[in-house]
Amino acid sequence: MPDTATDVAAARQQGDTARRASSIGLKGIRKEYPGGVVALESVDLQIGAGEFFTLLGPSGCGKTTLLRILAGLDEPSAGSLTIGGVAVTETPPHKRSVNTVFQSYALFPHLSVRDNIAFGLKMRGVAGAERDTRVKRIADFIQLGELVERRVDQLSGGQRQRIALARALVCEPDVLLLDEPLSALDAGLRRKLQVELLRTQQRLGMTFVFVTHDQEEAMVMSDRIAVLNDGVIQQIGTPQQVYERPVNLFVARFMGHDNIFAVSARHERRITTPIGELTGERPCHGAHVLIRPETIELSAPESEGVEPGKPLNRLFCRVEERFYRGNNVEYRLALEEGGTGATLIAEISNCGERLFRVGDRVRAEIYPEDVVALGDEGSTS
Template structure:
């Protein structure tokens, strides 16, 4: 295997790094944490397992790592079936939420631990540790003790320790969740850039929708041990496959469809003209709803009352009442007049800014 810093970046890699076929895992009292999951992750892909607490994403990650064994089904990594293969024999490494650093070892010896366990020559351990620390941006911290590190520094040390063994797949179990919002945002971008530079397969677990959308090439949304939808972040956000996915991705505007024909749909908002899908609810994305004069630019218009206005800096959110429904609209602040609470305004909806979903 080439040293990671020397691997080709951006070269096409179409083979599968991971394949999961009908994998299931149950725990006490018959709770099925993973339920007949099928999944394929491409080599060099940043793939995210996304879902609420208890959905099975961490259990699935542990099955990939070999920390749990499936009750049924098969897991293949790098073309090799993992039946009964222990964690240390798999070409994967894991970065845990707690980082799991050794407090009695300094940064240098934490990073080089895996190479020590392999019996690697001391000179090679030192050279590779220095190179990895430089790659991660912690080369000035090698002689520090773990207790002297900030949360972000510990995260980087854990990442360097996992990468130095040059695994085919890196598994990350919510490694950013304990960090403050600003640092978390910066490390999201750093981690994605690092993955692109290395061309390595990353499988990332999170419950944070924004984090998943920022970092992922593709993601899988899980619920009750099953994968509900797999796809690129924009496809899942703009065209969720079910109400569960839409709600989990943060959508709030669900308009019941009472009837439809080739020309449009009938809803509590009135008749909406256009080509809509076959679902029983219309999903209106807040950022696509047009307000005031801007409503004239789209084909479907109705009146609504502003119940609440929330200024968020770059955007302003409006809570609207219309047809017995409550709608959320989000508008970028570009110096246009603001609408006030209690005001009746014109609202516009285009079929291009909608999707249809069903239970």
């Protein structure tokens, strides 16, 4: 299986320094539909020129509405929008240097690849000779050069995705908006096109705003991520920040975290949880804490442990369940004492490490810095 993370890292290193891109600024964006349904509530957002920025969240959270406002397809009920420092809140779609790739691709099945790519240029009145030159250049760039005479309905899903991308890029927009363009593809093709899409963005140096509900996809491709829920931005940060340091319960749960425990008592850095007393790196003011499974170290109780003498959180457990996942092994652990029946999940890399069996007694060690305090549901502080 290809290493998507490695491919993405290589793609990022191939970025073209000659950027054709625009920054985006949103201030106080609100969208209310007839009947009082609020899709977006006071969204403030700054997207840098040349950034691959992702809007992440569940269905109905407002991410596609926000993308449509950027495209000019929807008008905000309040607030202002700038692209490249120019106010465009009331500018119609065809006068914005923005193009959109939709989830359905919206291609013309009866037309050839060449005619699909050229459609936007034709609508803008670009002369035939220049239009042919630009279509050939972008078709070669997207590796479609040998397919330009074929009809779209003769091509695969991955090829159609590239045609939709080429049609959007050929008009040379400063900003490209992508509304879940990979969601209908199978897992293998989706991984491949994630890398292709990122490589394209890096070569062009263009600002990409990408909408998805897939957490892994967002983390693999993005420079930064905005997590939305109920029309409100919950957190903005790099993939590492959003995954490792979620600010509240919603973000933690949406990013797929399981080890979330209520705090019943606290004294400075010491807190009481359903898995016993824990020490954090700093005083905990949140109502819950998160412990990511991959940060937990497991060892046999009789061993010296990870770092003997270091003030780690040490819990003695028994293995209730074990799930082999190829690259890693997931353990579900029951606390022997000090807990209240809660389960602790640990995830260990399967790289020659000892595999514990169901029923084995183990010692779980957690660094204080890996006890992450969470705000309440919906809190962004």
